[in-house]
Amino acid sequence: MKITVVRNVLEANDRIAQENRQLLNEKGVYVLNLMSSPGAGKTSLLEKTVSALADRFRLAVIEGDIQDTLDADRIAALGVPVVQINTQGACHLDANMTKEALGALDLELIDIIFIENVGNLVCPAEFVVGENIKVMILSTPEGADKPSKYPLMFKESAALIINKVDLLPYVDFDLEMAKKRALALNPELRIFEVSCKTGSGIDDWIRWLTLQVELFQRDAR
Amino acid sequence: MHELSLVESLLRMIEEYAAREKFRRVLRIRLSTGKFSGVVPTALRFAFDLQSQGTVAEGAQIQMEILPAALYCFGCGKEIEVEYFDAICPQCEGSMVILVRGTEELKLMELEVE
Numbered sequence A: 001m002k003i004t005v006v007r008n009v010l011e012a013n014d015r016i017a018q019e020n021r022q023l024l025n026e027k028g029v030y031v032l033n034l035m036s037s038p039g040a041g042k043t044s045l046l047e048k049t050v051s052a053l054a055d056r057f058r059l060a061v062i063e064g065d066i067q068d069t070l071d072a073d074r075i076a077a078l079g080v081p082v083v084q085i086n087t088q089g090a091c092h093l094d095a096n097m098t099k100e101a102l103g104a105l106d107l108e109l110i111d112i113i114f115i116e117n118v119g120n121l122v123c124p125a126e127f128v129v130g131e132n133i134k135v136m137i138l139s140t141p142e143g144a145d146k147p148s149k150y151p152l153m154f155k156e157s158a159a160l161i162i163n164k165v166d167l168l169p170y171v172d173f174d175l176e177m178a179k180k181r182a183l184a185l186n187p188e189l190r191i192f193e194v195s196c197k198t199g200s201g202i203d204d205w206i207r208w209l210t211l212q213v214e215l216f217q218r219d220a221r
Numbered sequence B: 001m002h003e004l005s006l007v008e009s010l011l012r013m014i015e016e017y018a019a020r021e022k023f024r025r026v027l028r029i030r031l032s033t034g035k036f037s038g039v040v041p042t043a044l045r046f047a048f049d050l051q052s053q054g055t056v057a058e059g060a061q062i063q064m065e066i067l068p069a070a071l072y073c074f075g076c077g078k079e080i081e082v083e084y085f086d087a088i089c090p091q092c093e094g095s096m097v098i099l100v101r102g103t104e105e106l107k108l109m110e111l112e113v114e
């Protein structure tokens, strides 16, 4: 006997993500899901972003690091609540892990949650967790062919942060090529060229993100 | 490595159908996924063989349909299939292109059961 199914294999995850989203909408919480290869600068960007936005918004961070609590400690040092997710070695966060982490936060007292996903360019792109936007970081030492190798993440992201531009003179990174390829995958993509080391480009990123959150809050009211 | 999670979800879905349709054994599982979806068929098969042990799907044959990837070239005014996406049209070498197909997510299409 043949049974016709035609269903997304990850639909159970999508359903839980939807529930997360609904809860977060009720509480007026904006969620940013931050993804990149290991070491591209997720925690560094979060440090910059948290510092820049802490006066204006009430922030929290969910850390999906596989190994240890180092990243969580770096964020906690900035004085914002951090929840560490134990991914039990998984290469990505899923909606259920996120749901548990949300349970550990007082959503009434939070405007924005940043999720630092596990360092990986493939798997996190497939798992929605209930975020408002996905943001990805590509760092200049990684090379400009990343969009060709990992198209899905570029397609799913609302913004692309090209980080470590301070290293451009020393690495073989074709910036225009990277941008061209990324935009061919996702014409709506917002691209920011930043250095978390020198701080260049961070202001533009903060201004854009602030606007996204303000728009969300206005619509939520 | 997310193939482990994919297979876990797949097996749950199959158990759900097994309970409803009362079948004992799955003979064949037909899946489909885009060429650029990030799913690695060999990893998926490997994960499946491991995780399906002791379930109704143990020993089932996995049939994967890989949906082709294609770009749309504004220069040529048409869709063109590609093996690799470097944002250049393979026909006119123009760069006014967008990816239009190939990232479709993994779907369970059909179960053959007894």
Ligand SMILES: Nc1nc2c(ncn2[C@@H]2O[C@H](COP(=O)(O)OP(=O)(O)OP(=O)(O)O)[C@@H](O)[C@H]2O)c(=O)[nH]1
Pocket: A036, A037, A038, A039, A040, A041, A042, A043, A044, A045, A065, A071, A118, A119, A163, A164, A165, A166, A167, A194, A195, A196, A197, A198
């Ligand atoms: N030169 C330079 N180094 C940077 C920049 N941003 C981050 N780094 C360095 O890159 C390394 C990794 O940065 P992290 O912020 O820890 O990266 P991550 O993506 O959080 O790493 P994982 O959580 O391990 O995946 C650190 O040594 C940073 O100091 C930058 O803009 N320029």
Ligand SMILES: [Mg+2]
Pocket: A042, A043, A044, A071, A116
């Ligand atoms: Mg980190």
Ligand SMILES: [Zn+2]
Pocket: B073, B074, B075, B076, B077, B089, B090, B091, B092, B093, B094
């Ligand atoms: Zn063409």
